[in-house]
Amino acid sequence: DVKVTQSSRYLVKRTGEKVFLECVQDMDHENMFWYRQDPGLGLRLIYFSYDVKMKEKGDIPEGYSVSREKKERFSLILESASTNQTSMYLCASTAGPSNQPQHFGDGTRLSIL
Amino acid sequence: GESVGLHLPTLSVQEGDNSIINCAYSNSASDYFIWYKQESGKGPQFIIDIRSNMDKRQGQRVTVLLNKTVKHLSLQIAATQPGDSAVYFCAEGSVTGRRALTFGSGTRLQVQP
Numbered sequence: 001d002v003k004v005t006q007s008s009r010y011l012v013k014r015t016g017e018k019v020f021l022e023c024v025q026d027m028d029h030e031n032m033f034w035y036r037q038d039p040g041l042g043l044r045l046i047y048f049s050y051d052v053k054m055k056e057k058g059d060i061p062e063g064y065s066v067s068r069e070k071k072e073r074f075s076l077i078l079e080s081a082s083t084n085q086t087s088m089y090l091c092a093s094t095a096g097p098s099n100q101p102q103h104f105g106d107g108t109r110l111s112i113l
Numbered sequence: 114g115e116s117v118g119l120h121l122p123t124l125s126v127q128e129g130d131n132s133i134i135n136c137a138y139s140n141s142a143s144d145y146f147i148w149y150k151q152e153s154g155k156g157p158q159f160i161i162d163i164r165s166n167m168d169k170r171q172g173q174r175v176t177v178l179l180n181k182t183v184k185h186l187s188l189q190i191a192a193t194q195p196g197d198s199a200v201y202f203c204a205e206g207s208v209t210g211r212r213a214l215t216f217g218s219g220t221r222l223q224v225q226p
Contacts, residue, residue: 042217043157102147102159104158105156
């Protein structure tokens with residue numbers, strides 16, 4: 001089975017800090033995604049990557065950046081954390097961008113104080 | 114803009130009954146659809162998918178129906194069990210395109226014993 005691992009289940013940071021969320025997948029998938037999940041809003045795409053060193057903005061990229069230096073790892077970076085970035089963050093990977101199921105990690109619940 | 118939506122935010126059923134969760138989509142170019150299940154504290158888990166060249170697809174206790182005429186998708190769960198209690202999402206994508214999946218906001222299924 002595909003394994004998508006997010007480095008932290010819970011994370012508490014302070015406003016203004018630079019925050020790194022890490023995600024690793026073990027199926028050699030080309031495509032990786034970062035979402036945030038908020039009550040009543042569902043999953044919103046922040047960034048995605050089709051290949052190493054490649055990235056594309058999703059629906060809500062403001063305040064975030066990403067890094068894909070290796071195929072198996074996709075990092076989400078909050079350049080200067082703000083309280084409105086408190087959320088559940090989900091990473092996913094898939095062999096095909098939108099024609100195959102995405103496999104999700106269990107999420108990182110991030111609180112910005 | 115294009116969106117994927119759900120008719121009912123919460124569905125409560127008795128154990129053993131059949132459940133039907135509905136989803137409306139608005140992007141007529143979408144030709145690939147997925148249902149996910151998300152249990153508390155976990156990431157979304159793939160249940161079943163369907164391509165637009167099909168009207169119906171069956172899995173173990175689940176059936177997905179696609180009505181392209183009215184842009185409607187449904188998930189039927191037979192003999193609903195307490196373990197089926199979760200939030201269910203539909204998502205739409207493109208078999209040939211490279212855009213990422215678009216997710217609905219979710220329906221919570223509560224199974225009463």
